[in-house]
Amino acid sequence: MHREYHNWYSHRLQRHMELLIFGHSGKAVLFFPPRMGRFYDYENWGIIHALYDRINNGELQVFCVDSIDTESFYNAGVHPATRIHRHLQYEQYILHEVLPLIYAKNSSGYLEVAGCSMGAYHAINLAFKYPWLFKKAVGMSGRYDLTHAFWHFKDIFDGYHSPDIYFNMPLEYVPNLRDEYFLNTMRHMEIIMAIGSQDTFLNHNQKLSEELWHKAVPNQLYIWEGEAHKPRYWRQMVRLYL
Numbered sequence: 001m002h003r004e005y006h007n008w009y010s011h012r013l014q015r016h017m018e019l020l021i022f023g024h025s026g027k028a029v030l031f032f033p034p035r036m037g038r039f040y041d042y043e044n045w046g047i048i049h050a051l052y053d054r055i056n057n058g059e060l061q062v063f064c065v066d067s068i069d070t071e072s073f074y075n076a077g078v079h080p081a082t083r084i085h086r087h088l089q090y091e092q093y094i095l096h097e098v099l100p101l102i103y104a105k106n107s108s109g110y111l112e113v114a115g116c117s118m119g120a121y122h123a124i125n126l127a128f129k130y131p132w133l134f135k136k137a138v139g140m141s142g143r144y145d146l147t148h149a150f151w152h153f154k155d156i157f158d159g160y161h162s163p164d165i166y167f168n169m170p171l172e173y174v175p176n177l178r179d180e181y182f183l184n185t186m187r188h189m190e191i192i193m194a195i196g197s198q199d200t201f202l203n204h205n206q207k208l209s210e211e212l213w214h215k216a217v218p219n220q221l222y223i224w225e226g227e228a229h230k231p232r233y234w235r236q237m238v239r240l241y242l
Contacts, residue, residue, distance in 0.1 A: 001056045006101065012093045013068065019098065021105060022048050023061035027135075028106040029242060030098065031064045032115030032122040036074055039066040045231035047116075050239055060242065061106050065098055069118060073146060073156045080160035088164065094126065099133070112136035112190075114242055116234045121146065121170075124193070124208075128170055131185040138192045140237045141229045143201040144208050145171035151200055171204060174211045183215055191219035192241045196228030 004021040019039050033041050042048050042064050054060045072086035102111065113134050115123035120142025127137035146156040147169060157165055166172050177183060191212065195205040202223070209221040222241075224233065 020064045023055040025058040027110040030113045032119035034117035036069045050235040080157040114138035116140045136190040194222040
């Protein structure tokens with residue numbers, strides 16, 4: 001299986017960023033890591049190996065990016081406004097540095113975005129904000145409103161709210177979407193969510209799926225037995241949904 005490592009200094013983030021590419025051709029997959037995860041986690045956990053046949057056969061080319069969650073959402077040492085600002089800088093890095101690399105490496109014209117856990121949030125939020133860029137979005141074990149406190153999961157913004165936060169929480173902005181251009185574009189994108197029946201954020205997935213259907217945006221929601229929030233489940237999910 002073809003494997004490439006990339007590392008460059010991002011002026012948008014003012015730091016070096018790393019990523020891995022698996023495969024030589026096929027549908028391009030932008031793959032976000034889980035909460036505070038690294039670009040090599042999916043390789044280390046056997047999730048890339050679970051896709052070995054499809055990658056090696058030229059069906060998929062997977063781009064595993066790094067996260068900066070510890071500098072944005074999980075940086076308790078800075079004001080919440082700074083946290084969301086750092087996330088938006090990361091979004092610009094993805095849009096203006098990672099996507100051009102994908103386009104240079106992959107000529108299929110097919111781009112999907114996916115992620116597990118917090119990576120599912122990144123994938124779904126990016127796809128819903130820029131639906132014209134993606135043919136498919138896959139969120140596995142995702143949380144789609146980071147301001148919602150539940151059980152031992154806190155409100156990541158400590159009660160602070162702003163337009164920037166609102167427009168990056170799918171469960172907040174999707175119910176209020178009225179723009180037909182956005183909605184029509186989303187209707188042409190394949191949307192898949194998978195979540196465990198005992199996952200803390202099962203309700204997030206059910207509500208987001210319902211809100212999409214209310215907007216006539218087709219989507220698929222798969223509910224797995226148990227919590228299903230571990231790499232051994234994600235190894236199975238990627239084979240079914242990517």
